[in-house]
Amino acid sequence: MGKVYLVGAGLGGREGLTVRALQVLRQAEAVWIDELVDDRLLAELPGQAQLWRRSGESSVQEGVLWLIQRCREGQQVVHLKSGDPLIFGRTREEVEALVKAGCPFEILPGLSSALAGPLWAGIPLTDKYLSRAFAVLTAHQLETLPWPGLAQLDTLVILMGSRQRDQIAAKLMEAGCPAERPVALIRSAGQAEQTVWVGCLAEWAAAENRSCEQTQSGPGVLVIGEVVKLRQDFLSGIPRLPEQAPLAGKTVLVTRSEGQAETFRELLQAQGARVLEMPTLVIQPPASWDRLDQAIQQLEQFDWLLLTSANAVTHFFARLHHHKQDSRALHALRVAVVGSKTAAILAHYGIHPNLVPPEFVADALLEVWPEPVMGQRVLFPRVESGGRDVLVQGLRQRGAQVLEVAAYQSACPKQPDPQVIAALKAHQVDLLSFASSKTVQHFAQLIRQAGLDPEVWDPPVQIAAIGPKTAETCRAELGRVDIEAAEYTLEGLVEAMIQQAQPLQTTGTVG
Structure with missing residues (x-):
């Protein structure tokens, strides 16, 4: 029997994790990643860790069964949950299932977006004069919330409420909140693309007002209260937003020989990539x-x-x-x-x-x-x-x-790494990287030996080559090459990957 860790991912990348959470993550053998978890954290996972992400068709129950199965196989399993596991994290059902299955588990706290989100926007939730208390709530089932009581509180933090903005504003004003009560909407809090919209309840409620809508998708954090006015006083003391990692969320397969992949791995991880290693040379x-x-x-x-x-x-x-x-x-x-x-x-x-x-x-x-x-x-x-x-x-x-x-x-190695083969089958690899013609030839040989079809490197998987000779072999063995380094070095290969990824990135600032 292994062990299951329910880990709070906090906000942002590694900086939002506790020391203990980072330690557990780096030793994980199987990881269930929630949709809202920052992709930069993938770079902290062991290269061969098995990943699972819920698709639109899968259910929470399927995820829990996945955790239990991996635990029964003796693995160290992590469910990486956005924010804090015990704040709107739906953790109760998981814990009950783990207890029933006899799986040992441990819950590790994380920085909740309800607390860290306002901080990254420079908004204090309490103040001696403006906010003696605050409440945290979600916008699910708005009709069941005690609006008269909430309207009496100094500060409200509402998670996952940006789409219901007009209903929230209307209910608060009906319950007695003044129309000029300050409001802030924070999106992508603590990340390079963070944006903040500031206004008041009346503007929030106006159906014709769309200035608060943002181009990026995903839920935001709402802060309603007089403390929003203090934002300009606090902004200068807020940590600088992290640089956007150009390869964050990308999983790169490194095919260099065992013992020679360390430098390449470190270069990729520095750019936010998760690295899988399958040596194709001995x-x-x-x-x-x-x-x-x-x-x-x-x-x-x-x-x-x-x-x-x-x-x-x-x-x-x-x-x-x-x-x-x-x-x-x-x-x-x-x-x-x-x-x-x-x-x-x-x-x-x-x-x-x-x-x-x-x-x-x-x-x-x-x-x-x-x-x-x-x-x-x-x-x-x-x-x-x-x-x-x-x-x-x-x-x-x-x-x-x-x-x-x-x-x-x-x-050529006698057999491919079974965990990498499983990742290829599950379409969890974004980039195949090759630093020599031999690595290409042996990779193709190992793939055939594993019984995989060439479709495992069909687009959107990209094939990256260190130079023209390697690129020529990629075309001969794999049918194409998508990225070719201008400078025929590992650094040049990473730079070529970054250049390919840049059009997909967006830049945001604190508003």
């Missing part, structure tokens, strides 16, 4: 070290050392150290690399390359390779299976002697 020693060993013993015979990947750098130097040598053995060689990442790895060994092409593809080296090429001897440690031969052929055609030796080999 980096291994070559079938034989003989040719590389022989080349290392004869380094003085070469003019250039050519390194076109981080794997080539690390495996070449590992073998160099195996022979009790270090970077000093390269003192007579010039070094050419492809890409800033490869150059950065090389710098760890105290070597700065003599040649780096402006474009981070191997073929670009041909355009900048210094003359004379004729007679130059080039050592090229590379992946055992080889790759594009344009660079090697080009150097040889110009008279260079190129010795290709296997420094490592990249194999």
Whole structure:
């Protein structure tokens, strides 16, 4: 038996969570996410956590059964609920079902929108002179509320009431509230797109007045009371609204080899993305070290050392150290690399390359390779299976002697990650990212092995490639490519994803 956590998501992203809630979320194995939860929180989930979101056809009962089933499977299960679970969170039914099923559970508090929403708008709910008490209510079943009593209170906070604005205003004025009573409508409280409309009950009730309507969808928080007038006094002390994370709500599948995905994952998470990892490469020693060993013993015979990947750098130097040598053995060689990442790895060994092409593809080296090429001897440690031969052929055609030796080999994993396969089946992946042609080829192989159809990457799923060669393989293996990096680096790939996502984003300010 696992355990179920009913967790308050508060408002906004990570800043709205308690420390305990963030800890539980980062250890979750299965997560039910409410509709109103900020998508930025997806970035805090473990990459392989199973997700469930209610569709229009599913019911709360189905969600509770999902929680119970995952708990009985021994998983740590989270129901991430907007605001606070015990403030209009419909938690009673869940608790009763969990108790009946014998599932251990824990309830973690969150910042309710009823309290944090007005704060983000600069509105205090209590004041020594203007508000000695406040009430929190929802706009559901307006006819059952005690309007004469509510009209006597200094401040009202009404959740999910923006659509019933004219009925609320009418009932309050009928019960004795003055028409000039201040009103504020706060939407997307605490988020980058927050907007605030301020007026009075009479304006709120006027059927012809639509100035308070906002373009973004979703419920708002209403504050009715004289404390709304204090807003300008408090605004300067309100925390700056968070930057809008361009990839918030996006789930990105990373297909890099195990152990090499960390940097890419961190880049994506910094932009708000949730990251799933399914390594499609297994980096291994070559079938034989003989040719590389022989080349290392004869380094003085070469003019250039050519390194076109981080794997080539690390495996070449590992073998160099195996022979009790270090970077000093390269003192007579010039070094050419492809890409800033490869150059950065090389710098760890105290070597700065003599040649780096402006474009981070191997073929670009041909355009900048210094003359004379004729007679130059080039050592090229590379992946055992080889790759594009344009660079090697080009150097040889110009008279260079190129010795290709296997420094490592990249194999396809024996089987795909079952949790990633489940996420693909459930259409929970938004972006497929590929940093090499091999990752594309092996991904397609693993998908076929899992018995999935190509429809798992049909639009709206997008396919992102780090450069033109990888993009070409995407078209051959997957039928298309949607995003191609202008700069052929991981940073460039993330930037290309952001540029693609930007038209979908909207910008809002505090009104």
